[in-house]
Every structure is written in C-alpha cells, then in structure tokens.
Amino acid sequence: MDVRRLKYFIVTAEERSISRAAERLHITQPPLTRHIQSLEEELGVLLFTRTSWGVELTQAGTALLKHAHNISAHIELATEQIRRVASGQAGRIDIGVFGSAMLNIIPKLLSAFSATHPDVRIVLHNTPKEKQINALQQGRILGAFDRYLPELPNIATVRVCREPLWVALHCDNPLSRQPRIGIDDLRKEPLIDEQDPSVSIACRELFTHHHFEPVVVQKAADLIAATIMVSGGFGSALLPESILNLRLPNVIYRPLVTDIDCMIDLHFAYRKDEESPLLDELLYCVRNYRHHATESEVANHPGEE
Amino acid sequence: MDVRRLKYFIVTAEERSISRAAERLHITQPPLTRHIQSLEEELGVLLFTRTSWGVELTQAGTALLKHAHNISAHIELATEQIRRVASGQAGRIDIGVFGSAMLNIIPKLLSAFSATHPDVRIVLHNTPKEKQINALQQGRILGAFDRYLPELPNIATVRVCREPLWVALHCDNPLSRQPRIGIDDLRKEPLIDEQDPSVSIACRELFTHHHFEPVVVQKAADLIAATIMVSGGFGSALLPESILNLRLPNVIYRPLVTDIDCMIDLHFAYRKDEESPLLDELLYCVRNYRHHATESEVANHPGEE
DNA sequence: GTTCGCCATACCGATTTCGTATGGGCGAGT
DNA sequence: ACTCGCCCATACGAAATCGGTATGGCGAAC
Incomplete structure (x- = not known):
C-alpha cells in the first residue's frame, strides 16, 4: 500500500x-x-x-x-x-547540572531555550560531578553545566559566565555592618570551604597571593550546603555572586574586594564528536546568552542599597 | 512514502x-x-x-x-x-418498513441479523409505502418489508412469513365470549377497513367467496390505527396474527375460522440488480428465518386459554 | 444512427527494484 | 601485527513497475 x-x-x-x-x-x-x-x-x-x-x-x-x-x-x-x-526544533535533551549551577543561569538559560524551542523536552540530571562526566562520555547526557572541569580529550567546554566572589556572613557577625569586605578582613575569620574544587581553587590562589592561611572550620559538599552552614552560624563563606539567588535566614551577602582579578567561571561541557542538532541549538543559545541577570539580583538583595 | x-x-x-x-x-x-x-x-x-x-x-x-x-x-x-x-460483515444498511410490519417479525429478524453482524448499522425508514418504493428504486434503501407490493420489473420479493387472520373485538362485543369467530358471525358486524390494500385485498376475496358485503364503518390508515379504533369501540377489524403483539385496552383478539385458506403475507422487496454483499447477507438471514414466534404470541395473549 | 465521453486494454520506453558480487571499515582473536 | 569475520555501502545486470500513446467497447445524448 x-x-x-x-x-x-x-x-x-x-x-x-x-x-x-x-x-x-x-x-x-x-x-x-x-x-x-x-x-x-x-x-x-x-x-x-x-x-x-x-x-x-x-x-x-x-x-x-x-x-x-x-x-x-x-x-x-x-x-x-x-x-x-x-532540525533540533523538537525532541528530548538530557543535561547534567551540579549543585549551585542550579542557582545560576540554568533556569534562565533553559527557559530562554524552551521559549524558542517549545517542543524540546529538557530533562535535568542533578547528580555528583563524577557521575556526570561518566554520563557525558557515555552519551547518556548531551551536555553538562559545571564550574570546574578537568581537561578531557573528547570533551569541549564553553564558558557560560564569570562571576565575582561574594562573602556570606551571619547577621551577628560584625563584618556584616560593612558595605563590602576586604581580603584582610578575613585573616582571622573562620571560613567554610567546599569539597568541590570549583570555588576553592580560586580562593586558594587568592589566599596565597595575599600570603595567609585561611581558618577553615568546616567542609561543605557544595555551595548550597556551605550557605546553610553560614546560616547556622558556623562561619563565613566565599561564594560566587549567583548565590544571591539563595535566601536563607540570618545570612547576609557582601561583595568581596580584591587586588587581583578573581572570578568564578561556569562552563558548559559537551562531547566534541556529538552531532545532534539539538546540541547545536543549545550551544547557539549558550553562546548568545548574556548574564544580564546579576544586576537585578544584586538590587533585589535586601542587604544592599 | x-x-x-x-x-x-x-x-x-x-x-x-x-x-x-x-x-x-x-x-x-x-x-x-x-x-x-x-x-x-x-x-x-x-x-x-x-x-x-x-x-x-x-x-x-x-x-x-x-x-x-x-x-x-x-x-x-x-x-x-x-x-x-x-464482505457484508460491516457497514450500513437502510431498510424501509411500513406500519404494522414493525409489529411482526422485523424486530426479531433484525435483532437476529444484528447478532450475527454486530458491525452493521441498521437504519429503519418508517415511511409511507409509495415513498418506500421510490426510495427502493432510487437506491436510497437496500430493501423494504411490506405486506402487499405491486409487481415491478426490477424489484424482486421474497415472502418472509404467512399469517392467519384474527378478529379484533371490543371486550363489550358479545362475540368476544366465543373462543373463535366464524365468517358468518361478521355478516352484520360493523367492520373497520384499512386504506392500505395489504389486508383488505385478502378480506375482499374472503367476503366475495362467502357472498356478502361487509358493513364498513371506518377506514384506518394502517393496522395499528384500525386496532386503536377497535379499542375506541367503533367496530371490529380483521387483522393478521402478529397484531397480537399490540396490546390495547378493551381489545380482545379471536382467531377467524374460514373455509378457504386465507393468509396474510409479509414480503421483503429488493432490487434485482443490487449487488451489495449486505443484501446477500440479509437475504440469507430472511430466507432462513422461521416464524416460530407466533405460537408464543398466541399463548401469551390473555384472552386465550 | 451517429457522436461523444468514459473506462479498459495493449504496447512501449524510462525508471525503479531486486538479485549477486564486491569493496571498505571496524573489532576480535591468534 | 595480521587475519578473520561481520557489517554497511556500492556496482551492475535482470526483472518488475510506472508513465506515456494508441485504441477498443460501452452507454448516454442528440
């Protein structure tokens, strides 16, 4: 027939x-x-x-x-x-995300993508980083958003955005009275570090440049856990600006002023040999994305005027 | 494709x-x-x-x-x-019926047909006889059930069943006391005739054979109307046996006993050149149908013991 | 009776489709 | 490292299919 x-x-x-x-x-x-x-x-x-x-x-x-x-x-x-x-106008797209990336541009970027690609179903896989790299290399996900990624031969990355560091302080901390925090203010301050190297690597550079050893009192699994610890009064934490999207009781964010340029990057990783048109569409969307959102985030933060 | x-x-x-x-x-x-x-x-x-x-x-x-x-x-x-x-196992079938034919075997025959042909939709067209012949010749209906049909060149008929005549009497009529009615009992009886020739032709033969002119007091459009008139006390009526299916107040049915064989036929008419397999299926069903039902109808009639 | 329109058939060239035979690429086993 | 086996892709000839023109049969209309 x-x-x-x-x-x-x-x-x-x-x-x-x-x-x-x-x-x-x-x-x-x-x-x-x-x-x-x-x-x-x-x-x-x-x-x-x-x-x-x-x-x-x-x-x-x-x-x-x-x-x-x-x-x-x-x-x-x-x-x-x-x-x-x-042609990448419909279908399904599997993307890995890790912890604090969810606070950053992910929601905005993906909703922007959804707006232009209404028939593409986006499935987020919020799993630990090692599993994500596995999933990416095995093709179970099309790409992943992560702050720090090791160099791998068949994986390419694009930087999605750069953010300055902020300090998360408990409201009882006297430093929270200051409009901004200098690097020397942190010399004696108990700090919460995170296990994931994404932010801590940048911080370590910063500290070695200013010649001092930070007082690390806790290790958090990711940025969100670190902020929760700040809320509990365990200490202060250095975090990328997008943490402003996370509102927790007793936590006040202040910008960190440094001599050297110290920025936290967020990357999108994908397989170099992947030929899916959906990846092309997504990459186009990622590359054209401007991280305008920070200004409004800062403006909306109650501690800032 | x-x-x-x-x-x-x-x-x-x-x-x-x-x-x-x-x-x-x-x-x-x-x-x-x-x-x-x-x-x-x-x-x-x-x-x-x-x-x-x-x-x-x-x-x-x-x-x-x-x-x-x-x-x-x-x-x-x-x-x-x-x-x-x-193959005639599914589809739609349009059939003409006229008045009292609906009281006869139509429901049983068609429900039997439906049982073996569940996917055939049967549409009944209950219209006056002339319109039916038109519809049949123009192909708007596949066949028609009628008691009396004129001879037409391209129309074939099969007899579906033969029925004896019964007399419908008002319960106040003294004749209703008799278990059966002889032809001579009707000589002075006011009778209701029907316009449709289906029964009246047979009656007319009967009367001429017995050499008398019936006393016709009313003309009814069809058999059902005639019975309603009996119920209203206007007179008595000669009707085919299947009228027993119609129960009306004050109406008593009695079998008519005659010298000559006087039976009322019901026919199924169809176009000779029709090739629809549905017609074949229906004809097969009609030919194999036995009018067993009459006995039970008689047994169920309250006036009979 | 002739004509006209429609469907069916016959036949022919172009295209498509199937088969066999064969080549290139990759992984497994020796 | 090399061969073998397996898979997909291609080449090419035979058969079938599809589209065309020409023509016949049939019924309706004039």
Missing part, C-alpha cells in the same frame, strides 16, 4: 471520475486506472462501481475514503515532526 | 542491524540498505547512525518509529474493516 496510491484514490473519489482525477493529478487516465485496479486487487475489494459517466464509490470505497484521509494526515504530521526533531 | 518501507524501517530499528532485518524480511541486505537510504532521502533526515556492529536509531529515527507503529496499525485496521465492509 503506497501512500501515493492512497492520494490518487482520494482524488478519484472526490472527482467521481478517473479521467478528471488524472487531470488533477497531472498524469494520464490509463495509469490512474491501473493504480485503482491494483489498489482494489491488493485489498481484494471493489472500491468503485463503473458507470457510464464515471465511477462511484462502493460501501467499501466509502470506508476506505474515511480512513485514507486520516492515514494521509497522520503521515504528513509524522514527517513534519520528524523533520522538526532532525 | 510506501508502507512497505515503513515496515522495513520498523524491523531494521528492532533488529538494530540491516543485515539481520533483511534476513527477517526475506530479502537481501543491499536492497534494504537502499530502502533505508531512500527513506532518509525522502524525509531529508538521517534515521540511523551506522556503527561497526550495525545501526542505531537517531532521535529522528526514534520519532519516526513511534509514528510508524501507529501508522502501520492504522492501515492494517483500515484494510481489515474495508474487507469486512466488502
């Missing part, structure tokens, strides 16, 4: 005449006659009764006509959707 | 290998490779990624696979239904 024959049949049924249908289909009458015949033969059913003025649908033909419209429409819909999937 | 190609695609996707799929499809590998290629070309989309151990669906291929199953199933369902329609 060829769909072309089905369309020939539909036109013939509409015209109630093989000759006129052939005209509409831009072919001559004999081939169309044979198409109808072979369709009838294939189904083992008479579809038309031949009259002196043309043809007329039998009951079986009427039944076929109803289905033919549906089937034809169904196929066209399917081809349309497949083309959309192939 | 050929459906055969769609099935080839489905098998290939299931086997994740063109070679194995070709084996399952009883063709060799190169044609199948080309089928996949031309399908991809037709859609303008890569459906499989070729690996060293076989092929793997792309996202577009996965999307097609979902639709392919539906489309294939849809087509098979359609062909199945079309074959059923063509």
Whole structure:
C-alpha cells in the first residue's frame, strides 16, 4: 500500500471520475486506472462501481475514503515532526547540572531555550560531578553545566559566565555592618570551604597571593550546603555572586574586594564528536546568552542599597 | 512514502542491524540498505547512525518509529474493516418498513441479523409505502418489508412469513365470549377497513367467496390505527396474527375460522440488480428465518386459554 | 444512427527494484 | 601485527513497475 496510491484514490473519489482525477493529478487516465485496479486487487475489494459517466464509490470505497484521509494526515504530521526533531526544533535533551549551577543561569538559560524551542523536552540530571562526566562520555547526557572541569580529550567546554566572589556572613557577625569586605578582613575569620574544587581553587590562589592561611572550620559538599552552614552560624563563606539567588535566614551577602582579578567561571561541557542538532541549538543559545541577570539580583538583595 | 518501507524501517530499528532485518524480511541486505537510504532521502533526515556492529536509531529515527507503529496499525485496521465492509460483515444498511410490519417479525429478524453482524448499522425508514418504493428504486434503501407490493420489473420479493387472520373485538362485543369467530358471525358486524390494500385485498376475496358485503364503518390508515379504533369501540377489524403483539385496552383478539385458506403475507422487496454483499447477507438471514414466534404470541395473549 | 465521453486494454520506453558480487571499515582473536 | 569475520555501502545486470500513446467497447445524448 503506497501512500501515493492512497492520494490518487482520494482524488478519484472526490472527482467521481478517473479521467478528471488524472487531470488533477497531472498524469494520464490509463495509469490512474491501473493504480485503482491494483489498489482494489491488493485489498481484494471493489472500491468503485463503473458507470457510464464515471465511477462511484462502493460501501467499501466509502470506508476506505474515511480512513485514507486520516492515514494521509497522520503521515504528513509524522514527517513534519520528524523533520522538526532532525532540525533540533523538537525532541528530548538530557543535561547534567551540579549543585549551585542550579542557582545560576540554568533556569534562565533553559527557559530562554524552551521559549524558542517549545517542543524540546529538557530533562535535568542533578547528580555528583563524577557521575556526570561518566554520563557525558557515555552519551547518556548531551551536555553538562559545571564550574570546574578537568581537561578531557573528547570533551569541549564553553564558558557560560564569570562571576565575582561574594562573602556570606551571619547577621551577628560584625563584618556584616560593612558595605563590602576586604581580603584582610578575613585573616582571622573562620571560613567554610567546599569539597568541590570549583570555588576553592580560586580562593586558594587568592589566599596565597595575599600570603595567609585561611581558618577553615568546616567542609561543605557544595555551595548550597556551605550557605546553610553560614546560616547556622558556623562561619563565613566565599561564594560566587549567583548565590544571591539563595535566601536563607540570618545570612547576609557582601561583595568581596580584591587586588587581583578573581572570578568564578561556569562552563558548559559537551562531547566534541556529538552531532545532534539539538546540541547545536543549545550551544547557539549558550553562546548568545548574556548574564544580564546579576544586576537585578544584586538590587533585589535586601542587604544592599 | 510506501508502507512497505515503513515496515522495513520498523524491523531494521528492532533488529538494530540491516543485515539481520533483511534476513527477517526475506530479502537481501543491499536492497534494504537502499530502502533505508531512500527513506532518509525522502524525509531529508538521517534515521540511523551506522556503527561497526550495525545501526542505531537517531532521535529522528526514534520519532519516526513511534509514528510508524501507529501508522502501520492504522492501515492494517483500515484494510481489515474495508474487507469486512466488502464482505457484508460491516457497514450500513437502510431498510424501509411500513406500519404494522414493525409489529411482526422485523424486530426479531433484525435483532437476529444484528447478532450475527454486530458491525452493521441498521437504519429503519418508517415511511409511507409509495415513498418506500421510490426510495427502493432510487437506491436510497437496500430493501423494504411490506405486506402487499405491486409487481415491478426490477424489484424482486421474497415472502418472509404467512399469517392467519384474527378478529379484533371490543371486550363489550358479545362475540368476544366465543373462543373463535366464524365468517358468518361478521355478516352484520360493523367492520373497520384499512386504506392500505395489504389486508383488505385478502378480506375482499374472503367476503366475495362467502357472498356478502361487509358493513364498513371506518377506514384506518394502517393496522395499528384500525386496532386503536377497535379499542375506541367503533367496530371490529380483521387483522393478521402478529397484531397480537399490540396490546390495547378493551381489545380482545379471536382467531377467524374460514373455509378457504386465507393468509396474510409479509414480503421483503429488493432490487434485482443490487449487488451489495449486505443484501446477500440479509437475504440469507430472511430466507432462513422461521416464524416460530407466533405460537408464543398466541399463548401469551390473555384472552386465550 | 451517429457522436461523444468514459473506462479498459495493449504496447512501449524510462525508471525503479531486486538479485549477486564486491569493496571498505571496524573489532576480535591468534 | 595480521587475519578473520561481520557489517554497511556500492556496482551492475535482470526483472518488475510506472508513465506515456494508441485504441477498443460501452452507454448516454442528440
């Protein structure tokens, strides 16, 4: 059963005449006659009764006509959707994220992507970093957002944004009275470090540059855990600016002023050999993204005026 | 887009290998490779990624696979239904009935037909007899049940059943005390005739045979109207046995005993040139129908013991 | 009775489709 | 490292299919 024959049949049924249908289909009458015949033969059913003025649908033909419209429409819909999937306008996209990346641009970036790609389903995989690299290399996810990533031969990265460091302070801490924190203010301050190297590597550089050893009182699993500890009064923490999106009781954020340029990066990682058009679409979206949001985040923070 | 190609695609996707799929499809590998290629070309989309151990669906291929199953199933369902329609196992059947025929075997016959042909929709057209003959000749109905039909060149009839005559009496009529009525009991009896010739022709023969002119006090449109008049006390009426199915207050039915064989027939009429398989099915059902029901109807009639 | 329109058939060239044979690429096993 | 096996892709000839023109049969209309 060829769909072309089905369309020939539909036109013939509409015209109630093989000759006129052939005209509409831009072919001559004999081939169309044979198409109808072979369709009838294939189904083992008479579809038309031949009259002196043309043809007329039998009951079986009427039944076929109803289905033919549906089937034809169904196929066209399917081809349309497949083309959309192939061009990256529809489908499913699996993305890994880790901890604090969720506080950053992820929601904005992905909702921007969703707006231009409404038929793409985005599935986030919020798992530990090692698992994510595995998943990425095995193709279980298409890409991942992470702050720090080791160099890997088949993985490429693009920087999504850079953020300055802020200090999270408990409200009882006298430093929270200052509008901004200098690096020397932290010399005796009990600090909360995080296990993930994303921020701590940057901090370590900073401290060695200013020649002092920080007083680390806790180790947190990720940035969010670190902030919760600040809220509990265990100490202060150095965090990227996007932490302002996380509001916790008794926590006050203050910008960190440093001599050297000390910024925290967020990267998007993907396989170099991946050919999915969805990746192209997503990369295009990532590259064109500007991290405008920070200003409003700062403005909305109650501790800042 | 050929459906055969769609099935080839489905098998290939299931086997994740063109070679194995070709084996399952009883063709060799190169044609199948080309089928996949031309399908991809037709859609303008890569459906499989070729690996060293076989092929793997792309996202577009996965999307097609979902639709392919539906489309294939849809087509098979359609062909199945079309074959059923063509063989008279499904479809629609338009039948004309007239007045009292509805009291007779119609419900039983048609429900018997429905039981063996559950997918045939039966549409009854309860219209005056002249309109029915028109509708029958113009093909708007497939057949008609009527008691009396004029001879027409292109119309064939089969007798569905024969019924004896009964007399409908008002309960106050002294004749209703008798278990049965003789023809001579009706000589002075006021009678209700019906306009439709179905019964009255038979009655007229009966009366001429017994040499008397009946006392006709009313003319009813059909048998049901005649019975209603009996119920109203306007007189008595001669009616076919199936009228026992119609229960009206104050009406008592008694069998009519005659010298000559006087039976009322019910016919099924159809076009001689009609080729619909549904007609064949219906005719088969009509011919095999035995009018067993009358005995139980008589037994259930309260006036009889 | 003639003509006209329609469907069906016959036949022919172009295209497509299937088969066999073969080449290239990758992984496994020796 | 090399061979072998397996897979997909391609080349090419035979068969089938599809589209065209020419023509015949049939019924309706004039």
